[in-house]
Amino acid sequence: MITRLSHLFLRTLRDDPADAEVASHRLLVRAGYVRRIAPGVYSWLPLGLRVLRKVEQVVRQEMDAMGAQEISLPALLPREPYETTRRWTEYGDALFRLQDRKQADYLLGPTHEELFALTVKGEYNSYKDLPVTLYQIQNKYRDEERPRAGILRGREFIMKDSYSFDLDEAGLARSYAAHRETYQRILARLGVRYVIVSATSGAMGGSASEEFLAESPVGEDTYVRSLESGYAANVEAVVTPAPAPLPLGGLPPAVVHDTPDTPTIAALVAWAESAKVVDRRVSAADTLKNVMVKLRHPDGKSEIVGIGIPGDREVDEKRLGAAVEPAEVELLTEADFAANPFLVKGYIGPKALLDNGIRYLVDPRVGTGTRWITGADEPGRHVVGLVAGRDFVPDGTIEAAEVRDGDPSPDGHGTLVAARGIEIGHIFQLGYKYTDAFEVDVLGENGKPVRLVMGSYGIGVSRMVAVVAEQQHDDKGLRWPSEIAPFDVHVVIANKDESARAGAEQVVAGLDARGLDVLFDDRTASPGVKFKDAELLGMPWVLVVGRGWAEGKVELRDRFTGAVEEIDAQAAVDAVVARIRG
């Protein structure tokens, strides 16, 4: 197939779009692949749509190969099933909700667990039908608070979501493993550099879950891994190794000190050092910082909670958010402090919280027998040598403290190093949350009903286009792997000579006859403009028919390596086919 640039609906832009922060966004807009319609809502122009469809096709082929079956559910969904699972409410502001002309409530599907569970319930009723894995490739909708980076985090986007249904947990584990392998195959074909990390399940419910993160400094997810072991986890999923309980006997009693003007950890440490209140060097890690947050639960109720973490660490908002889901975290207002006068800012200690019925959760490092310098619940006073498990017993632990480079790996091997990634896939062993909600049973071999166990698996399709652009681009423009390039080869006429034009037509016809998709720059623009566009648009191979044509030579450029090769004009078609088909 031949597409002429003189005809293609395309305008490349010289300047970066004003709102573009990341390279993929900048380049996909400049190269005329996508256009913004509203925040997080984009059009796909011809080149972008071609890449998108090719990514879709890779995903579809691999899903089919694993035995999954494609169906297509609506994006416009009735409220009721999401009410049953409470997600109508728990999804919060991220759900697009609307009403029809009869005031019936609808939503735009962010993910389809409910509907797939109901679909299987509707069709199948015997253990003989199981296992089954269904998938769709479809528009999804999430009203992101901060849509960003073009199609990297959109509010309307395309996802492949699939759902497995098994008779038992062993079956679920097999379905999960099959998806994991399929995702690895898909990402290998797309040439994406990625890591698989342990993840939290979030609003999805369920137990085991892993994320596929594309390595990228512009990613919104932080993950950590141990270089000494295979351990890798989204930072939200890192489980802090808890110290073994220490004996409580023989520890000196806690002592309250006047510590004027020490509302910050730094000031407190400076005081402790100078006052020599303990028999060793004092660091921020010896202090216990109590952070107050307000949780808004899905039922609308608010709860004030205290979180105790070592003073050398900050609260990580995303870890905290993941730890308290589906509740949402809010800051306390002045009115909250006024209503709870026992909260003495800068000097809050465990005692006032526990005495006043405030739930108090601590970092796992605050284990039984550990000793702390912390607030004494009076202005300008702290307590030294307060022992966890003796002087206060917290209501539980919480993973809210930041994870840092150098922290010990949770698997006991080596230390953690952090990097950033873009979430491109997520696989969940959901368990029974949805099949319980809708009573998805089949008749078992023994004649008794068997409740099905479910997995849910998603891979970003439109996001993948941005991810590949992000990982593969260079300073001149986009670079597409052959598997998903809009065209196999980009042919440029770089000479106004009529014979070069005729020669280019001949080469293009030859490439087309061999089944290649050719983007043909037949415009009358200058060679400089055309070369710049070819680099920006990013086809993997650029064939230049120019001055050399008279001597029977054309030029083949490798967009990835930048290598330029002069080849015989008569052999050009064979050479290009050989490069592409390997």
Place this chain on the structure above:
Amino acid sequence: MITRLSHLFLRTLRDDPADAEVASHRLLVRAGYVRRIAPGVYSWLPLGLRVLRKVEQVVRQEMDAMGAQEISLPALLPREPYETTRRWTEYGDALFRLQDRKQADYLLGPTHEELFALTVKGEYNSYKDLPVTLYQIQNKYRDEERPRAGILRGREFIMKDSYSFDLDEAGLARSYAAHRETYQRILARLGVRYVIVSATSGAMGGSASEEFLAESPVGEDTYVRSLESGYAANVEAVVTPAPAPLPLGGLPPAVVHDTPDTPTIAALVAWAESAKVVDRRVSAADTLKNVMVKLRHPDGKSEIVGIGIPGDREVDEKRLGAAVEPAEVELLTEADFAANPFLVKGYIGPKALLDNGIRYLVDPRVGTGTRWITGADEPGRHVVGLVAGRDFVPDGTIEAAEVRDGDPSPDGHGTLVAARGIEIGHIFQLGYKYTDAFEVDVLGENGKPVRLVMGSYGIGVSRMVAVVAEQQHDDKGLRWPSEIAPFDVHVVIANKDESARAGAEQVVAGLDARGLDVLFDDRTASPGVKFKDAELLGMPWVLVVGRGWAEGKVELRDRFTGAVEEIDAQAAVDAVVARIRG
């Protein structure tokens, strides 16, 4: 590709769904092609999705062949562009509207004229770039008042919509003609029986427009055609031939008569006959019926309007609706009559309307010089010999009266015959409505701006699946033309004998090797159940491997003709390939 029925996510139903009125709906549900999720909102199960994708592919190939370029715009659209063209309001209740988390207004796109006009404005700025035709195949949303017949009239559905942009009207005419031909090619490939009829433009704006109607007694559109000429039109678009004006001179004056108890046309005609008020037989066609309606205009204002039509005809609600668009028609309430005491029910005449400033529109048959028996605006009184153009001058004409079999054809050749159809395509010469609204100009050859002229063209993709099912089914089930059948051939094992099973596996492998998509009924069910399913599912060819296998024979069934042929087992693969590839 081989798909085994033992594995396929499919359950066929013995019973018709309770809500199914038409055959396509009944069969697509029974055969497990689609499932209802909400009114007018359906899931596509594996077989249905395969047909849908094949229809899409036929449409895509033909659109590409005409030089149109595929892009993809979002379904979630911001309000502003639709505000500019007033369609945000004019679309009325049929538009799904919603707000995002920041209370910004959005809609789910019912059709994309605004966005395509803006897209072309955004990319192109020179006459050299024109003409251009862009299309998309995409989910559309319309909140139909009465979603019906399964996927025949859904609220979420798939459409191919395209938009042409030309420098002048001659270019638009060419783009329109190209679409018309492309649609004919598409429908020929899909085997759809259809007519092309003149249409009204409705809420789209613009001038010339035609509809493609699939012939079907279950269609919602009524069209008429003249068997003597090529004339065909949607009944909403029929323009009543107006009589030539008659001379006003020499006509007797109108006379008011007491006509007790004649509030109906039948009673009035009976009175006129017996009273011999005119010198010939009186029929209902001699009476002028004045129907009062209330129009709700898009700006929210209401207006009472009188419509005068010959008494032998009823008002056709759809013709009236089309004639007053974008206003909506409502009935007058008792309060309206109370507020306008000059409206004497059963005896309303032109005089009271015109005297009281009520807009009065008449059927084109009520031409200058025609004489009528009509209400005298007093209870029990009518006026005889009231002359249009002399005794009353209406405010205009309106196409609101029903069109009937036998009416003269508007083109002057023959008479009209009515039939029903399903709208599957609509092509519009929009003109400048949208390019004016967004000032879509390019620099012309002479350096001056040229306003582009636009066309808009739609073809139903998901609806087409129902249309083919509707036109092609028989009493046993679905029947798919090869072009869009989910599978090329359906192979049934009709014998429990192990050798027949092995033989079927061998035949299936042979068909697969030749590139055919095979649906393989490898279940252990009885031959009767399998044959019934094969008929219901509707693949064009069914190959039965059964008792004959031992004698080297298999059976090939033509699902369309019902013909059964015994063929040599060894030649089965070649025979099937020959049938399908012609």
